[in-house]
Amino acid sequence: MAIAAFRKNIRCQLRSNDSFFRKEIGCPHLHHDSAMLLFYPKIWINSCKKFIKRFACDIGFINLSAMEMFSFFRNNFIPVMNSKEFFKPIHDRNINRSKFQDGAMDNRENTCFSFNSVDVKAAIAVYVASKISKIQFFIHNVYSFTIVYIEKEIKSTLNDLGEWNSERNMRKSDLATKAQEGDPKRFPRSQHVVSHKSNSLPVLNSAAARLGQSLRETQDALQRDNLESSASIINCVGGNNGDIPTEMTISDVDDVFTVLQNNSGEYITNIVEAELRFGTSPIGDAYGCMLTTRMIPVLYNMTGFIKKFQYPNISQTLSVEIGGANNVRFFASEQGSVTPNASLLGNDIANCFVSAKEAYKVVWQAGGKARFIYLPPGYNNDPCMLRHTAGCSFYQGQCITNDLWIQNLRSTGI
Amino acid sequence: MLPYSFIGSWTYTNPATPIAQNIPMTAKPDWVFVKDLTNWGAQSTAANPIYSEWFSSMAAGSYLALGQPSSTGAGVTTYASQGTSGGFTFIDQTNPPTFTKVAITAVNGTTFVVSTSNTAGLNVGDTVRLINVTGAQQISGSNLYQITAITANTSITLGYAASAASAGLVVANGTTGFYQKVYPGQFLPNTLPVAYITQATQAVVYFFRQNPYTPGELVDFQIPTPYGMTQLSNLTAKSGSGPFSSNPAGAARVLSVTNSATVSSITIDVDTTGFTAFQFPTSAAYAGGHSPAVCMPAGSGVVPLNGSATIPASPPGTNLVDAFDNRSQFIMNIGLSAVGVANANMQVFAFKADFVNGITNA
Numbered sequence: 001m002a003i004a005a006f007r008k009n010i011r012c013q014l015r016s017n018d019s020f021f022r023k024e025i026g027c028p029h030l031h032h033d034s035a036m037l038l039f040y041p042k043i044w045i046n047s048c049k050k051f052i053k054r055f056a057c058d059i060g061f062i063n064l065s066a067m068e069m070f071s072f073f074r075n076n077f078i079p080v081m082n083s084k085e086f087f088k089p090i091h092d093r094n095i096n097r098s099k100f101q102d103g104a105m106d107n108r109e110n111t112c113f114s115f116n117s118v119d120v121k122a123a124i125a126v127y128v129a130s131k132i133s134k135i136q137f138f139i140h141n142v143y144s145f146t147i148v149y150i151e152k153e154i155k156s157t158l159n160d161l162g163e164w165n166s167e168r169n170m171r172k173s174d175l176a177t178k179a180q181e182g183d184p185k186r187f188p189r190s191q192h193v194v195s196h197k198s199n200s201l202p203v204l205n206s207a208a209a210r211l212g213q214s215l216r217e218t219q220d221a222l223q224r225d226n227l228e229s230s231a232s233i234i235n236c237v238g239g240n241n242g243d244i245p246t247e248m249t250i251s252d253v254d255d256v257f258t259v260l261q262n263n264s265g266e267y268i269t270n271i272v273e274a275e276l277r278f279g280t281s282p283i284g285d286a287y288g289c290m291l292t293t294r295m296i297p298v299l300y301n302m303t304g305f306i307k308k309f310q311y312p313n314i315s316q317t318l319s320v321e322i323g324g325a326n327n328v329r330f331f332a333s334e335q336g337s338v339t340p341n342a343s344l345l346g347n348d349i350a351n352c353f354v355s356a357k358e359a360y361k362v363v364w365q366a367g368g369k370a371r372f373i374y375l376p377p378g379y380n381n382d383p384c385m386l387r388h389t390a391g392c393s394f395y396q397g398q399c400i401t402n403d404l405w406i407q408n409l410r411s412t413g414i
Numbered sequence: 415m416l417p418y419s420f421i422g423s424w425t426y427t428n429p430a431t432p433i434a435q436n437i438p439m440t441a442k443p444d445w446v447f448v449k450d451l452t453n454w455g456a457q458s459t460a461a462n463p464i465y466s467e468w469f470s471s472m473a474a475g476s477y478l479a480l481g482q483p484s485s486t487g488a489g490v491t492t493y494a495s496q497g498t499s500g501g502f503t504f505i506d507q508t509n510p511p512t513f514t515k516v517a518i519t520a521v522n523g524t525t526f527v528v529s530t531s532n533t534a535g536l537n538v539g540d541t542v543r544l545i546n547v548t549g550a551q552q553i554s555g556s557n558l559y560q561i562t563a564i565t566a567n568t569s570i571t572l573g574y575a576a577s578a579a580s581a582g583l584v585v586a587n588g589t590t591g592f593y594q595k596v597y598p599g600q601f602l603p604n605t606l607p608v609a610y611i612t613q614a615t616q617a618v619v620y621f622f623r624q625n626p627y628t629p630g631e632l633v634d635f636q637i638p639t640p641y642g643m644t645q646l647s648n649l650t651a652k653s654g655s656g657p658f659s660s661n662p663a664g665a666a667r668v669l670s671v672t673n674s675a676t677v678s679s680i681t682i683d684v685d686t687t688g689f690t691a692f693q694f695p696t697s698a699a700y701a702g703g704h705s706p707a708v709c710m711p712a713g714s715g716v717v718p719l720n721g722s723a724t725i726p727a728s729p730p731g732t733n734l735v736d737a738f739d740n741r742s743q744f745i746m747n748i749g750l751s752a753v754g755v756a757n758a759n760m761q762v763f764a765f766k767a768d769f770v771n772g773i774t775n776a
Contacts, residue, residue, distance in 0.1 A: 225508075226738055229604035232636045232710050237703030244555055244703060263651050340512055341594055342556040344701070346545040349556065381419070381768070398601075398738045403634050403665075403712045404650050408605075410556075 204388060208372060211392045215370050219396060220335060223362060224290075226398035227353045228337045231408040234259065239413065244344035247413025248295070248352070250304040250325055256354045256409045257327045260287055263404035265356025269329055275312035283311055286329040291352035292336025294414040296322060298350075299330055328354060343412045352409040359405035363397035370394045421764040425451075428758050434537040435753055435760075437746040442504055443764040444470040446746055452758040453482070460484040464492070466752035468502035470770060474511070475535075477501025477752040499534065500751030507742035510597030521547050521588035524579050526559075526572040528593060533567050535595060535749075541623055542570070542593045550588030552700035557607045558598055560623035562676050573676035578609035578620035581679075585694055600742040602626040605710040608635065610692055611643055616669060616723055617686040619709060621678040625671065630717030630727075631736035632665035633682065633709050640695035641707040643686065650712050665712035669723055680709075683723040711736065 234256055239246025246252075267285040274282035283306060299305050299322055307323040308314060322330045330352075337351035371393050377385035400406055424437050447467035453459045462481025472478075477500070480492045505511065513535070520529040521544065528544070536542070541558045544550075553575070562573025570593070579585065598604075603626040610620040627633060635646040650665045666682040695704055714732045719725040746764065754760045 222740060225599060225601045225740065229599045229601035230711055230738065231605065232634075233605060233706055233708050234636075235703070235705040237705070244551070244701065245705075246703065263648060339556065341515065341545070341596075342543065344546055344551060344555040346515055346592065346594070398740075400711075400738075402650065403710050404648055 204374065204390060207390045208374075211372065211390060212370075215392045215394060217335060219362075219394070220333075222396065223360070223398055224335065224337050226400070227290075227360065227406060227408065228339070228351050230400055230403075231353060231406045232403060233408045233410060236409060236411040239411075241413055242345070243347055243412045245349065245410045245412055247298050248302060248409065248411040250302055252409060252411070253302075253304075253325045253328050256407050257287065259407055260354065260356050260405065263356075263402075265359070265405040267327075268355070268357050269316070272311050272313055272316070272324075277312055280310050280312040281306045283324040283329065284327045286324055286327050287354050287356050289328050289330045289352050289354045289409070290336065291330060291332055292338050292350050292414065293332040293334045294336070294338065294348075295330075295350045295352065295411065296332060298411060298413045299323060299325075338414070339410075347412045348414055350411045350414045352411055354407045354409050356405040358401055360398070360400045363399055365395060365397070368395040419766045419768070421766055423764075424762040426760050426762070428754050428756055428760060430756050432750060432753050432756055433539075434750060435748045436505075437748065437762055437764070439744045439746055439764055441766050442470070442506070442744060443746065444767040444770055445765045446502055447763055448748060448752060448754065449761045449763075450754050450758045451761050453755065455482075455490050457485050457490055461755045461758070463495070463752060463754065466501065466748075466754075468752070470767075471772070472502075473498060474503045475499045475501050475749065477749075479752060497751050500749035502752060503747040503749065505597065505745040505747055507597060507600050507745060508740075513595040515545055515592035515594040518544070518547070518591050518593050519589070521550050521553070521591070523550060523585035523587045524576070526575040526579065527569050528572060529569045530593060531567055533564050533570060536561060536564055536570060538562060538564060541596050541598050542572075543596050544588075545592040545594060547588035547591030549697055550585055550591075551697040552694050552704075553585055553588070554591065556706065557622055558596055560678075572622070574620075574624070574678045575609060575622050577677040577679075578622070581610050581612060581618070581620055582692070583610040583620065583694060586697060588697075598623075601738065601740050603628075603631065603711040603736055603738070605708050608637070608641075608692075608707040608709050610694075611637075611646065611686060613686050613689060613691060615685045615687060616681050617646075617666075617684050619680050619682060621680075621709075624673045624678045625680060627668050627671055627680050627709075627711070628733050628735045629668055629670055630715050630733040631668045632712040632715045633668055633680070634665045634712040635707070635709050636705075637692070637707045638705045640699055640704050641692060642690040643692040645689040646684065646686065649684070665715075667715050667718065667723075669718050683718070711738075 234252075235245035236248045236252040237244070237246055238249035238251035238255075241247050265287065268288045269283075269286045271285050272283040274280070300307070302325060305323055305325045308317055308321050310323070311317065318331060320331045320333060322332045324330065337353070339349045339351060341347065342349045373389075373391045373393065375389045377387055380389065421439055421441055421443055426435050445467065447465065448463075450461060450464040453461040454464055460481075460483050463479035464482050466477050466479040468477055476496070476498045478494070478496045480494055482490050482492050485491060503511075516530060516532045518528050518530045521527075538561055540561050542561060543556065543558055544554050547554045559572040560574050561570050562576075563571035565571075575583070606621050606623075606625055608619055609622050612618045632650075634648065634650050637644050637647045646666075652664065666684045668680045669683055670681045672679045672681075692707075694700075714734075714736050716730050717727045717733050719727045746762075748762070
């Protein structure tokens with residue numbers, strides 16, 4: 001947030017020409033005096049400098065100390081200035097941070113500079129303006145501050161976007177302005193909001209949604225493939241379909257449960273205690289089993305399997321949970337792991353990953369989380385500016401933290 | 415008009431007996447061609463093909479080719495041909511194609527020569543699984559075997575399994591069944607079925623195909639009771655005082671790795687001389703229901719010095735090569751009908767179109 005605070009009498013004109021400032025403000029009888037701008041620290045220092053430079057040029061003359069002050073506040077010893085220290089002891093006692101509304105001048109550090117001005121005519125680059133959520137002008141009289149908001153807080157035309165474009169390596173055509181109704185009390189007129197076209201293109205939004213789905217599924221698939229390739233293997237042998245492995249039975253569930261118990265694997269979920277409800281059964285402390293939805297018929301045919309809707313209490317369940325059997329609860333996904341034709345008889349095998357707590361993890365690298373990349377027309381061999389592109393990227397590392405705590409219980413019958 | 419995007423170029427030199435080539439690519443191409451740089455225009459040499467290509471509108475395995483006969487004239491003529499097998503096959507290793515199973519008539523339990531009258535589409539280095547082999551059910555199912563030799567339409571040799579048999583793996587001869595070509599997952603290091611484990615101060619573990627393990631890596635085992643050497647199971651949970659100390663001390667450390675043309679094995683820092691001998695269950699016993707004996711990655715460890723069981727490398731370090739890594743790629747497989755002639759230097763180019771449209775005239 002940037003704040004322009006004008007001490008004493010001031011007359012400030014802000015022209016619309018190539019600026020987002022639209023409206024003259026101030027009182028005609030007021031005369032020039034010093035003014036002060038404060039920049040919210042999230043504005044890069046280079047942006048601040050450009051802002052000041054542009055201001056200074058348009059003003060015509062400026063208190064030379066302004067730039068010096070700016071440098072001072074940005075020097076190595078005091079990189080940024082605490083607004084409280086600046087206002088209260090040095091300047092008018094009436095100016096203190098309590099006078100600034102909306103908490104704009106709280107204890108956060110701000111960068112400031114001051115200057116003498118007459119008829120401030122500032123053209124401020126939109127790329128700076130885009131970082132300014134609100135402009136407040138404080139006009140000081142004898143008794144108090146009066147707050148005047150410019151009527152159009154952010155007003156920009158596509159012509160204004162040139163600098164923004166050059167800074168962001170984008171073109172004017174990438175951007176759009178949209179009129180929005182302002183706060184009727186504070187911004188009675190409509191304001192124009194500059195946004196990227198990607199925000200308002202339905203097709204692109206749809207693509208973004210699909211990319212998001214794809215990205216998350218890819219993340220899951222990577223972990224699935226990791227477990228599929230690297231987890232220890234136990235074949236189901238309790239069934240009677242004549243294959244190796246057989247279809248999953250309750251004895252196989254108990255076997256893998258025993259293996260994890262022998263390996264000191266911790267449960268993932270706690271017991272679901274019995275309640276006085278018809279048709280329900282309790283569920284023990286359980287390990288989690290992630291498997292393909294193709295296993296649902298096998299599970300439903302398994303003696304001792306309790307469907308989720310037969311739990312005494314389903315408040316602690318996931319939507320993908322199918323049910324439980326003794327000490328294993330089953331979570332199905334259509335993306336679950338299947339190895340085709342891999343059984344003794346050449347049938348598909350479902351890889352059912354039975355996991356104890358903290359058996360595996362995902363390692364994120366700094367900066368490697370999901371990134372949505374949108375390129376408007378004109379990029380990548382598109383000289384006629386015909387095509388948008390959107391993509392997403394991320395990187396992650398898979399890790400099995402303890403090979404004994406994750407077992408691939410393989411089953412046929414799917 | 416929009417141009418093709420150039421994916422890249424690759425070169426390879428055919429051996430005296432050409433084999434299929436796998437070309438890694440960053441995208442699925444719409445046009446691939448291969449040129450023979452050695453024999454191109456050489457009048458005294460008959461070569462077929464000297465040029466072959468594939469478009470994405472063509473079926474997998476097909477090709478267009480140009481060959482040149484030996485000639486004595488001023489110029490070299492070429493002749494065109496095409497085919498539907500032995501050409502170009504694009505493979506996304508993350509989602510690889512599946513293949514139909516092919517009948518076999520015998521499996522030698524010692525040499526692991528698998529008799530079959532159909533070896534179409536197979537190449538040395540390919541992996542296959544055996545399905546429902548009568549008399550040798552214990553080697554049927556999910557195990558993947560790597561082919562080390564092919565006698566066309568007669569047999570394939572599973573040399574890695576044969577090496578394990580030489581070390582001690584005992585499997586009775588099998589008769590009828592099936593083989594099926596499989597593209598294995600590329601998420602490495604992965605769990606591998608164990609073919610055989612020696613009883614030695616530094617046990618040697620044999621596998622049915624090339625293994626992904628690296629010196630210093632920690633590996634663990636799950637050996638079901640029918641396989642004997644159960645003492646090697648779940649080493650991670652077994653106490654020990656350190657990586658180069660008393661046996662067993664947590665997961666086993668890989669001291670050395672062998673991945674030769676016919677031998678896939680690792681030597682581990684576990685003394686198995688007092689352990690129960692490793693043995694594959696019989697066919698009948700396996701059919702009664704068993705889990706496989708497997709070796710699985712268990713973490714990074716300190717790299718040993720030249721295979722030493724007691725001395726770490728100096729300066730000590732861990733081996734990042736053993737980190738879980740998805741090495742799936744886009745592969746363009748160039749089959750024997752398109753790969754070029756013996757000893758030829760070949761140049762591959764691949765391109766991707768911005769769009770591919772089929773035009774139907776009214």
